[in-house]
Amino acid sequence: MNHLEIQGLTKRFDLSSPPAVHDVSFQLKTGEILGLLGPSGCGKTTTLRMIAGFTPPDGGEIFLEGASVASLPPERRRIGFVFQDYALFPNKTVLDNVIFALHRKKRPLRKNRARDLLALVGLSREEHRFPHELSGGQQQRVALARTLAAEPELILLDEPFSNLDAALRESTRADVRSLLKCAEMSAILVTHDQEEALSFCDTLGVMNAGTLEQTGTPEEIYLNPRTAFVAQFLGRANLLRGTATGSTARTDLGEIAIHPATDGSVLLSLRPEHLTLLPLTEANSPDDPPRITSREFRGHDLTYRVKFRNREFLVHTDYTCDYPPGSAVALAPRRPGVVLQEPGLCF
Numbered sequence: 001m002n003h004l005e006i007q008g009l010t011k012r013f014d015l016s017s018p019p020a021v022h023d024v025s026f027q028l029k030t031g032e033i034l035g036l037l038g039p040s041g042c043g044k045t046t047t048l049r050m051i052a053g054f055t056p057p058d059g060g061e062i063f064l065e066g067a068s069v070a071s072l073p074p075e076r077r078r079i080g081f082v083f084q085d086y087a088l089f090p091n092k093t094v095l096d097n098v099i100f101a102l103h104r105k106k107r108p109l110r111k112n113r114a115r116d117l118l119a120l121v122g123l124s125r126e127e128h129r130f131p132h133e134l135s136g137g138q139q140q141r142v143a144l145a146r147t148l149a150a151e152p153e154l155i156l157l158d159e160p161f162s163n164l165d166a167a168l169r170e171s172t173r174a175d176v177r178s179l180l181k182c183a184e185m186s187a188i189l190v191t192h193d194q195e196e197a198l199s200f201c202d203t204l205g206v207m208n209a210g211t212l213e214q215t216g217t218p219e220e221i222y223l224n225p226r227t228a229f230v231a232q233f234l235g236r237a238n239l240l241r242g243t244a245t246g247s248t249a250r251t252d253l254g255e256i257a258i259h260p261a262t263d264g265s266v267l268l269s270l271r272p273e274h275l276t277l278l279p280l281t282e283a284n285s286p287d288d289p290p291r292i293t294s295r296e297f298r299g300h301d302l303t304y305r306v307k308f309r310n311r312e313f314l315v316h317t318d319y320t321c322d323y324p325p326g327s328a329v330a331l332a333p334r335r336p337g338v339v340l341q342e343p344g345l346c347f
């Protein structure tokens with residue numbers, strides 16, 4: 001059975017504007033971490049708040065362990081919420097912040113349980129400190145310990161790492177992920193950061209303007225984006241028009257392989273690392289060949305911008321594929337172009 005199932009969740013705050021969340025459906029298995037990824041304003045927080053019970057939906061159903069939660073107030077849903085700003089009590093110590101969340105437990109047991117939770121998040125030595133005496137990453141871990149204290153069945157994390165600087169964000173992310181995995185907690189992480197979504201989550205849902213455009217594993221979505229929005233939001237993508245006949249299409253880059261096979265006018269996505277640069281030969285040399293406008297050494301790869309037929313292609317190659325800016329080259333796909341669902345969309 002799915003731990004959480006959402007069916008057709010919809011919320012409209014204001015009749016004169018489009019719904020903040022429209023017909024969103026997804027499932028979450030026990031112990032799974034799902035990422036809800038999308039730009040600011042696309043409805044991520046509203047979706048979490050409806051699941052937690054803070055915002056009443058206008059339509060749709062939410063099932064926890066197969067039972068509808070519609071009639072349950074937030075405190076009876078057994079759902080923990082970690083907010084972006086941690087929401088710790090500033091005048092309570094770390095230990096007291098966690099003890100406060102243990103109100104279900106018998107009073108004499110609370111202190112020991114709070115200490116166990118602080119040990120779990122690696123903060124035993126900070127128990128007598130106040131929140132302002134901790135780093136952002138430590139405050140984040142207190143917030144998590146406090147959420148775990150309430151023994152939720154599901155944890156909702158709303159952009160929990162966005163206040164941390166880059167180095168701390170990566171290590172806190174890894175710590176929190178292993179904590180959730182050790183505790184076999186189901187969780188939903190809301191983020192607008194694609195790298196965070198890819199590294200933290202088992203499955204992803206990409207949201208755009210209130211709707212869920214695609215769900216799947218990070219690999220599925222990255223390698224087979226369904227729409228131009230998804231292709232461009234999760235990673236970088238070169239979009240290319242073409243005319244398909246079965247598993248090939250005629251495009252500006254010549255006849256290229258495509259996936260899945262189709263016929264007619266298509267919009268294709270090619271990731272920058274799925275293109276490569278080749279020396280020009282008589283066979284692949286058009287009158288006005290692709291030309292490198294910039295070359296960036298990025299350590300793990302080279303990033304080229306290549307101008308061809310009034311547009312720019314982004315190409316990631318390994319650094320043995322080395323051409324100076326200004327070179328004329330041939331552009332060649334290394335994987336089939338992915339056929340997107342909305343051929344009318346602009347580049």
Ligand code: ADP
Binds near residue numbers: 020040041043044046
């Ligand atoms: P995200 O978390 O993806 O940035 P939100 O869920 O916060 O997006 O917001 C989605 C849309 O709903 C936005 O247009 C936002 O302005 C609107 N919205 C969110 N909360 C409210 C509210 N309480 N009242 C009116 N509009 C709201």
Ligand code: MG
Binds near residue numbers: 044045046
């Ligand atoms: Mg938000």
